[in-house]
Amino acid sequence: xxxxxxxxxxxxxxxxxxTMTLLDEAGxxxxxxxxxxxxxxxxxxxxxxxxxxxxxxxxxxxNGGTMHATSGLFTxxxxxxDLPIVTTRKSIEVHVAHxxxxxxxxxxxxxxxHEFELEVRNIRxxxx
Numbered sequence: 001x002x003x004x005x006x007x008x009x010x011x012x013x014x015x016x017x018x019t020m021t022l023l024d025e026a027g028x029x030x031x032x033x034x035x036x037x038x039x040x041x042x043x044x045x046x047x048x049x050x051x052x053x054x055x056x057x058x059x060x061x062x063n064g065g066t067m068h069a070t071s072g073l074f075t076x077x078x079x080x081x082d083l084p085i086v087t088t089r090k091s092i093e094v095h096v097a098h099x100x101x102x103x104x105x106x107x108x109x110x111x112x113x114h115e116f117e118l119e120v121r122n123i124r125x126x127x128x
Contacts, residue, residue, distance in 0.1 A: 009092075009119040013080045020114060022072040022101055029072025035103045038065055038074065044086040045094040045117065052081045059099070074099070078118075085122045092119050 010016045022030045040063070042054035059065030064077040076099065087093055095118045102111040 008117060009121065010083055011121045011123045012083055012085045013123070014083060015080060016078040016083060016118065018076045018078070018097070018116065020074050020076075020099070022074060022112070024105065024110075029070065030101070030103055031072070032061075032067040032069050034105070035060065035067065035101060037100070037102045038067060039100045040065065040076065041098040041100075042078075042082060043096055043098075045096050047086055049086050051084065051086070051095060052079075054082065074101075083118070083120050085120060085124070088122065088124075091122050093122070094118070095120055 022035075024030055037058065038060040039056045040054050040059045041056055042051045043049060044051060054063075057063055059076060061067055064079060064082075066075045066077075068074070076097070078097070083095070085093060096115055097118065098113060098115045100111060100113045102109070104110065
């Protein structure tokens with residue numbers, strides 16, 4: 001699996017778009033028709049608190065997730081409710097997004113997980 005995104009820092013209450021490409025062991029894209037599930041767990045790294053009830057949530061062409069039919073490209077849109085400040089005394093806190101893909105390749109069940117971190121900036125605590 002390859003992973004790309006333009007930035008890992010976002011201000012609280014904003015939206016954020018992340019893209020990644022799902023590839024099989026041979027380096028070929030995994031088509032959406034082959035996928036069984038795509039799930040997301042989003043949590044605060046320090047407190048382990050799940051954010052916005054996104055605990056193993058289905059994001060396979062729903063809930064902000066979009067899987068391209070043939071290219072293996074997965075796009076995840078995190079909405080403002082996904083990017084709150086959990087601990088108000090911090091100027092920046094780290095949220096972790098855990099994305100899990102599961103599919104069948106012939107008769108073999110396959111799964112891969114990818115985590116990425118977002119530094120969420122607390123803009124309310126330091127507003128003038």
